[in-house]
Every structure is written in structure tokens, then in C-alpha cells.
Amino acid sequence: MRLTLFALCLMAFSFRPDKPAYRLYTSTLKATTYAKLLHQATEADVVLFGELHNNPICHWLELQLTKDVQTAKKGSLVLGAEMFETDNQTALSDYIQAKTTAKELATQARLWPNFTTDYKPITDFAREQHIPFIATNVPRVYARLVSRQGLSALDTLSADAKRQIAPLPLTVDLTLPGYQAMIDMMGNASHSGTTNPQTTTSSKTPSDMAANFARAQAIKDATMAYFILQNHQSGQTFLHFNGDYHSKNFEGIVWYLRQKQPDLKIMTISSVEVLDVNKPAAENQNLADFLITIPVDMTKTY
Template sequence: MRSVLLLLCLMAFAFRPDKPAYRLYNAGLKSQSYTKLVREAADADVVLFGELHNNPICHWLELQLTKDLQSAKKGALVLGAEMFEADNQTALTDYVQGRTTDKELATQARLWQNFNTDYKPIATFAREQKIPFIATNVPRKYASLVARKGLAALDTLSAEAKSQMAPLPLTVDLNLPGYKAMLDMMADHGGGTQANPHTSKSGKPAESPAANFARAQAIKDATMAHFILQNLKSGQTFLHFNGDYHSKNFDGIVWYLRQQRPNLKIVTLSSVEVPDPDKPAVESPDLANFIIAIPSDMTKTY
């Protein structure tokens, strides 16, 4: 009898009662329900879903949240995504409104390599439900231009090109936590050209490859915020999908949204991969309104 009890105790320690694909927490790492997430998201003006681009749990939850918000908002839902660039808006709108086919969308828009597995289900649901879908990101060629030559290079663009990004001139605070962390990381790896990559001796932002790379991220953040606000009407919820970097720590897109609409009700989600979703550890105490803890050995979509 004693050996049986010992065996049962060992089994209890060796095997967990379930294998959760994710756990949901608030900023203080207190367990939250998906129902509460939907309720708070439905009451928000903007919901920023910070995803890990190759994580299937993120994409499945994005689809579920889209469906449940469409039901909760009774049609007052707008979608947007970093994965679609502003100059592809016509192609995306034509597809969502049923005027073009999957094959035509693939030829008319620059789709990410994981579109079919990860974003097409959301686009298909938007098409079925006639949900507006906004291409919020700056065309990548302009972000690349900033990374190579700095923000001043945007001044040479045509009026049409400038209409595909946040209004210029753009304010970039390289001391914001997200950009500062990027600069520090690049400096640690030899990517900076000055002792202080954040500011020059004159107190102005440093001119360096690392600083321009951070500004390239900022033009993306600012542009996504710009098109979110441009397409948000009173009473609607704008559900936006973006890489976690662009909205975690209430930075990036959030900062640019707050510059124009400080009273906007924003709900953020941050995705983290951890060894044990039941015992999450996060990099900062103020990561997001909701934290999605996903097993670090989760399979990847690419």
C-alpha cells in the first residue's frame, strides 16, 4: 500500500493535470479570464494585440478575439495590421469587400510569407463579415530609406508618398524605453558609432546608423498610430495586430496615439514565451494590460 501511495505521489509531481497552450494575466501577473479580455476590449477605443509573428497561439487568439469583438460590437469593429502597408490599402479593401480573389490579392499586395497560415483566416473573416480592414504600416521602402539616410530623406518624397505615412516633420524621442533599448542593444553589438547613441554633445538626437535604425522603427509606429486614428469613429473599437515590440510597455504606437488623443481608451496585449505559463516572468512590471504567457517550446509557423 505504501509503495502505491509513493507511486501516486511521484506521478502527481511528474505529470500536470493539463498542458495549457497559454495563460492570460494582467500587468500585475494576476490570472485573468478570456471573458474579461473581451469585455475590456469591447469597451476600448483601440486594442493593440502585440503578437510574436511566428507563434500559432497568437494568431489563433487574434482570430478568436476578432470574432468575439465582432459579435460584441455588433458591427462597430475596425481591423488594422502592421502586416499590410498603406500603399496596399486598395488591394486589401477590394479583397475584404469581395471584389477580388485570393490569387488577385497575392499579386496586388505585398503579403508576408506567413499570410496564408496566420493572417488569411482573419482577412477571410473580415471579408465574410464586411469588416473594414486598414493597412496601417508605412511602405517598407520608406522605413528602409530612414534607416539608411535618416528622417530628412523623407522630405524629398512626393506628396503621394508622404500621404502613405505619418505627417511630417516627425517627432522621435530616442530616449523612450523601446528605442533606447534598441540603441543600447545595437551599441552592445557594435552597431553604434558614438559613445552615447541617444544624444549628441549638442543635446540633439545622435546621427548614427543605430539612431537612424530606431527612427525607422519610429516612422512605423507613428504611421500605424496615424492610420488608426484616421479610421476610428466614435463608438467603434479598432483592433490592431502588430509585433509585440511596437506596443509593449505602452510605448511605440501607444506613445504616438497619446500625443494626439491623450484620453483615448487603449487596451494592450503583450505576448511572451516562458518555460512555464503558470509561472510567468516578464521583463518589466508594466508590460501591458493583458499578458499572454505561451510555452517557450510552442511550435512555430515558420
């Protein structure tokens, strides 16, 4: 009897389901493979990898995709990232070209606090493989200016400063669902008294501040799209890393890319944390061309 129970326990243990760190799905939530994602990435003009900034699975997959696209399209890969601001391009390029050290890069550029763990491996691979790496994000001082004063504040910038952002005047469609959700979120925060008084002024109404918050997001999206297009050539794959919110639902950066080049072959990747990676919720449909589901209790990098 004991032997039978022991055998049954062994069988139950041997058939316990695997615990995958992630799963891949199409936009319609059909299970798919990394091989298919890679193939489509090599065929695309622009790949927007929407990451969760503190998720190690995202960062590992970004590195693997970079390596594999480089193998498939050696000499025709360009990298870009939200994590580098346009006025830090010289510092980034000098590092990629091995003109400076990692210590010098840290003093010359505004690196994110998680750069060493999450983005340095990709940056170092680009350095080793001589892959161009483009700083695409608007300098934060200008995004902050828009958030506080609106887009018209950018008109006062110098010609040199304007070269670091998307061309003005900038069209912003605040009716796009992503921006509208930000406005709603900020409006709810102001009504509940949770907005930061240091970022508000008495001359602005809560609706003004919420709209400017969305416009600040738009100047980031537009600037990233602009510098992607400025540094992409026919036959190349431009692999861009950005927070998921900047490209999910085919909005944000995608919208601005489409305004300038409607025929551009764009592939998007969205990342979500879920309770069960094998059962993505219906609400995760159509977030992107490829969906990465990651356990919600995955270890974070910060």
C-alpha cells in the first residue's frame, strides 16, 4: 500500500505543469513562438518593443532579439531607445564607438538608475558589434516644460534646443484612447487630491493640467518617432526599446510614425503581467502584433 501511494505521489509530481517565465501570443491571443516573432522582426522596417521598465524578462528578451536580428541582418540593424535622450547622442555614440569608457558614459549622459542591470548589456553588445544606437527621447526638461505650461512653451526655445525635439508645431490628438486615458487618470487624481502640488500652478485648472500631462507624453512619442525616421534607411530594421505605454494599442509612437510614413512596416511588441501566462485575458487582445505574458510575481529589477 505504501509503495502504491509513493508511486502515485511520484506520478503526480512528474506531471505537475511547467512554470514558464513567459509566453508569446499574437494580437488575437493565439499562442505563437519566438521563431515567428524573430522572422517578422527581420522583415519589419521598425520594431517597437514595449517593455515593463523593471521586468527582467523584458530586458532579457530585448537582448536576445537584438542578438538574433543582428545575426540575421548583420550590418542592417539600428537600435534606439527611450532610455537615452537626444541631447545625449554624442555621449552614447562615443561609447558605442569605443571612444569612451563606461565610467565616462555615466558622467556624460543622464543614465536611468537601472541602466547597469537592464540596458548596459544591450549597449555593450552594440559596442561590440558596431551597431548604431540612437538616442530618441525628448530631453526631460522639455517634456517637463510642456507638462507645466503646454506646447506653446516650446516656441520660446532656441534653434539648437528645437533640433532635439520633433519639428514644431506639433499635432496632438487628445482624443486618442491612450492620451484620453491619461487625462482621465489625472482628472481623477486631482479630484481625489492626490496630485503633486509641486507640479501644479494656481493659474491652471485640473483639466488644463491633465491635458498638458498628455501633451508631454505626446512630445515624447513624437520625438521618438521623428528620430527613428531620421535614422532609418530602406532595408534596415530599426529595433526600438520603449515603455509599453508608448506603443501599445498601436498608438503613441506608432501614430506619429504613420503620420509621416503610412506604408512603413511596423511591428509592435507589448508586455503584460498576468496571473497565468497560459490564459491571457480578453482585454489583452489587439495590444500589439505580439504579446508577452509574464507572471505577475516575476522578480523585479527595482
